[in-house]
Amino acid sequence: MTALATPPTPDLAPHALAELRPRRAAAFTAFRALLLRDLAVLRKELPIFVVRTIMQPLLLLFVFTYVFPRIGQAIGGTGGGAADFSTMLVAGVVATAMIFQGIQAVALPLVREFGYTREIEDRVLAPLPVWAVAVEKIVSGALQALIAGAIVFPLAAVVPVSSVHLHISWPALLTVAPLAALTGASLGLALGTRVQPHQVPLMFSVIVIPITFLGATYYPWARLTPIPWLKVAVLFNPLVYMSEGFRMALTPVAHMPGPAVYAALVGFVAGLGWLGIDGFRRRVLA
Amino acid sequence: MSIGSPVSGDADVVGGAGTDGGSACGPGLGRVGAVIGWADFGFGRVVAVVDVVAARVVVVVGFGRVVVVVDVVVGGGLTVSTRRKSVPQALPATRRRMAPAVRSGRRWRWGASRVMSTVDGTGSPPGTGGPDTPGTVSGICPNPSAGVLIPGAQGQKVHWMYTRPLESLSALTAPERQVGLPGGRAVEVIRTDGLTKTYLGRGAGPITAVDHLALSVRSGEIFGLLGPNGAGKTTTVGMLTTRVVPTSGRAVVGGVDIVADPARAKQVIGVVPQTNTLDRDLTVWQNLYFHGRYFGMPAGEAKQEADRLLEQFRLADRASTNVATLSGGMAQRLMVARAILHRPRILFLDEPTAGLDPQSRIALWEILAELHAAGQTILLTTHYMEEADQLCDRVAIMDHGRILALDTPAGLKRSLGADTIVRVGSEGDLRRLSAVLAAMEGARSAQVSGDGVLLYLSGPVARTLPRIFAAAEANGFPVTDLSVTEPTLEAVFITLTGKELRD
Numbered sequence: 001m002t003a004l005a006t007p008p009t010p011d012l013a014p015h016a017l018a019e020l021r022p023r024r025a026a027a028f029t030a031f032r033a034l035l036l037r038d039l040a041v042l043r044k045e046l047p048i049f050v051v052r053t054i055m056q057p058l059l060l061l062f063v064f065t066y067v068f069p070r071i072g073q074a075i076g077g078t079g080g081g082a083a084d085f086s087t088m089l090v091a092g093v094v095a096t097a098m099i100f101q102g103i104q105a106v107a108l109p110l111v112r113e114f115g116y117t118r119e120i121e122d123r124v125l126a127p128l129p130v131w132a133v134a135v136e137k138i139v140s141g142a143l144q145a146l147i148a149g150a151i152v153f154p155l156a157a158v159v160p161v162s163s164v165h166l167h168i169s170w171p172a173l174l175t176v177a178p179l180a181a182l183t184g185a186s187l188g189l190a191l192g193t194r195v196q197p198h199q200v201p202l203m204f205s206v207i208v209i210p211i212t213f214l215g216a217t218y219y220p221w222a223r224l225t226p227i228p229w230l231k232v233a234v235l236f237n238p239l240v241y242m243s244e245g246f247r248m249a250l251t252p253v254a255h256m257p258g259p260a261v262y263a264a265l266v267g268f269v270a271g272l273g274w275l276g277i278d279g280f281r282r283r284v285l286a
Numbered sequence: 287m288s289i290g291s292p293v294s295g296d297a298d299v300v301g302g303a304g305t306d307g308g309s310a311c312g313p314g315l316g317r318v319g320a321v322i323g324w325a326d327f328g329f330g331r332v333v334a335v336v337d338v339v340a341a342r343v344v345v346v347v348g349f350g351r352v353v354v355v356v357d358v359v360v361g362g363g364l365t366v367s368t369r370r371k372s373v374p375q376a377l378p379a380t381r382r383r384m385a386p387a388v389r390s391g392r393r394w395r396w397g398a399s400r401v402m403s404t405v406d407g408t409g410s411p412p413g414t415g416g417p418d419t420p421g422t423v424s425g426i427c428p429n430p431s432a433g434v435l436i437p438g439a440q441g442q443k444v445h446w447m448y449t450r451p452l453e454s455l456s457a458l459t460a461p462e463r464q465v466g467l468p469g470g471r472a473v474e475v476i477r478t479d480g481l482t483k484t485y486l487g488r489g490a491g492p493i494t495a496v497d498h499l500a501l502s503v504r505s506g507e508i509f510g511l512l513g514p515n516g517a518g519k520t521t522t523v524g525m526l527t528t529r530v531v532p533t534s535g536r537a538v539v540g541g542v543d544i545v546a547d548p549a550r551a552k553q554v555i556g557v558v559p560q561t562n563t564l565d566r567d568l569t570v571w572q573n574l575y576f577h578g579r580y581f582g583m584p585a586g587e588a589k590q591e592a593d594r595l596l597e598q599f600r601l602a603d604r605a606s607t608n609v610a611t612l613s614g615g616m617a618q619r620l621m622v623a624r625a626i627l628h629r630p631r632i633l634f635l636d637e638p639t640a641g642l643d644p645q646s647r648i649a650l651w652e653i654l655a656e657l658h659a660a661g662q663t664i665l666l667t668t669h670y671m672e673e674a675d676q677l678c679d680r681v682a683i684m685d686h687g688r689i690l691a692l693d694t695p696a697g698l699k700r701s702l703g704a705d706t707i708v709r710v711g712s713e714g715d716l717r718r719l720s721a722v723l724a725a726m727e728g729a730r731s732a733q734v735s736g737d738g739v740l741l742y743l744s745g746p747v748a749r750t751l752p753r754i755f756a757a758a759e760a761n762g763f764p765v766t767d768l769s770v771t772e773p774t775l776e777a778v779f780i781t782l783t784g785k786e787l788r789d
Contacts, residue, residue, distance in 0.1 A: 021553060023547075025582070026549070027549060029579075029580075030582070040576070044567075109567075112566075118563055119563045119564065120563075121529065121557075121559055122577070125528075125529075125552055126580035127550070127580070127581060128552075129549045285529065
């Protein structure tokens with residue numbers, strides 16, 4: 001930097017000090033501004049967002065619903081079996097896209113923001129409670145997860161070799177989708193506040209990949225009956241309920257009972273949300 | 287939570303029952319000597335107080351500016367009343383007598399209090415020895431740790447109950463206190479009382495970074511915390527800016543209790559931290575714009591302010607670049623611009639020039655001087671004595687979490703009682719050399735410092751130097767180095783601690 005050639009102008013200082021605003025109003029405007037900030041960043045990075053969102057569902061659909069049927073691979077079979085499989089898979093792909101987005105939109109930026117520079121302090125010093133900043137992260141991540149989930153639908157329309165037959169239950173979709181988005185974002189917050197930068201690769205190996213592969217993405221949960229221990233073990237995986245929830249909302253395929261899906265999703269949002277908010281508090285307050 | 291804090295929304299005390307009562311009141315609540323149990327749930331605008339003796343429960347719920355009071359007297363019926371908030375003219379007090387059982391570190395808490403006085407003059411506020419006088423404590427600003435206020439009626443007036451001594455409340459939570467200054471009066475904008483931070487170290491045991499700090503910063507001054515690394519300066523600023531939770535003690539910044547109401551305190555502070563905390567996802571201009579939005583500025587005003595400050599801080603040509611491309615000095619200027627954009631009552635700068643090149647340092651000093659001239663209150667930490675000396679109106683010298691001395695830079699230097707300081711480098715038993723030199727004519731004192739002795743002299747130094755050489759050599763101390771300086775803050779620090787600032 002070069003030194004100032006001339007002193008700063010005399011009216012550098014504030015003309016008048018800001019007045020104290022009511023807590024709730026100040027917190028609300030700050031919360032809204034934080035969301036606006038996240039949306040501005042999203043808009044700026046839209047091409048990156050679209051690419052990172054599309055790639056995984058695109059490849060999943062391409063391999064499982066285009067390549068395999070074309071080469072006669074057993075998964076999904078051909079003809080009517082392929083169509084059923086594609087239909088069943090779409091729900092899992094939507095859920096996977098959403099949980100991935102939750103992690104990418106919340107956890108990875110947080111890991112950096114908690115890093116050496118602690119640039120998160122910029123937002124923590126906004127006039128709202130620390131927990132509200134964490135909640136904003138969840139809301140922002142959930143919005144991005146919803147967009148990611150929505151992007152899967154046009155892919156599902158064009159990629160599979162056999163057409164996908166969706167039977168949309170709008171009440172179920174309009175309730176499962178926000179819950180699934182919040183679950184993904186809460187998981188992102190919980191991971192982002194408890195993972196150190198050097199542990200990110202480990203996080204993907206130990207948490208993200210197992211969640212994805214064992215999340216009832218490629219098969220309905222009920223089909224695990226021949227492997228009872230796995231059928232029980234995967235119940236700790238939030239993606240199972242997201243996949244089954246979307247299966248319930250989008251397809252005629254057999255799925256978990258609705259109340260179980262809703263109860264589990266609400267439970268995961270609460271549990272992971274609490275873990276994340278508590279972790280956020282611990283990371284920003286000494 | 288107190289009733290007043292969440293209900294009033296703006297630093298007022300909940301009340302509004304005025305003096306006309308409003309709720310049927312049991313015989314115990316509000317009676318001097320009555321013991322009440324209270325619970326502070328901390329998650330909203332609800333407080334419940336149980337008076338076991340009177341078999342009465344009062345639940346107060348705030349909805350914006352309206353307060354709903356549900357008053358249940360067992361066997362005596364139920365009363366529900368609504369009232370708009372207002373500041374009562376007189377507030378009686380209670381003092382915590384029973385074990386408070388406050389769950390520190392938690393948002394929610396509970397405890398028991400004894401009514402010490404009532405609004406009609408019955409009883410005495412703690413420490414005053416006399417009846418409560420209407421109007422005497424109207425400046426009290428309730429906050430989550432201030433206790434519980436109970437509107438009620440004893441057939442005549444509202445009763446208010448506190449769980450803290452009256453004097454500490456009025457001293458610490460008045461929005462701005464008038465304090466005496468030589469030649470006039472100034473407003474006190476930061477006040478700490480017994481502020482302590484202890485870190486529970488792993489293996490090494492607890493470490494007290496800040497130890498019962500009592501500080502008072504006045505409006506419009508540049509106040510410096512000077513001390514070596516590890517003295518507790520950054521922890522102090524961390525607590526005053528809500529990022530570090532104090533272990534004990536209290537602090538009021540800009541009229542807001544930073545422990546009880548950190549979110550609100552953030553409205554009145556601007557912070558330039560030690561590290562570059564600019565938002566890497568945003569451009570230079572966006573960093574300012576969104577900061578303004580965080581603090582409630584409408585879009586138009588935030589844009590205007592961002593443009594204005596970029597011009598004034600000579601960053602306009604960088605407006606659309608990413609902050610990662612800024613040099614250290616530019617980033618620091620942008621952080622100062624960001625910190626003052628929302629017009630804070632106090633600007634905190636933590637080691638603002640650490641790591642900056644000399645030119646950038648001077649440029650930042652100019653900016654701070656301009657802000658000071660315009661009336662901005664500034665608290666900065668530094669371990670550069672020149673910075674403290676040149677910029678600060680008053681300097682607190684810190685070490686090991688405590689303030690060792692506090693005065694103007696000139697006053698601190700005067701406290702040395704010397705016109706000149708001679709540093710005599712030598713070898714051998716420096717304590718003995720120190721004693722030899724201290725016995726010389728014109729010497730005020732002498733002190734071992736590193737590999738030499740600091741000799742504090744009064745009067746002209748020219749003829750003293752040869753005598754210093756002679757005295758040292760005569761006692762078997764070879765003089766390896768000799769330097770003469772004016773009294774400095776560094777010398778003050780060495781005098782106080784026996785070590786150098788950069789140790």
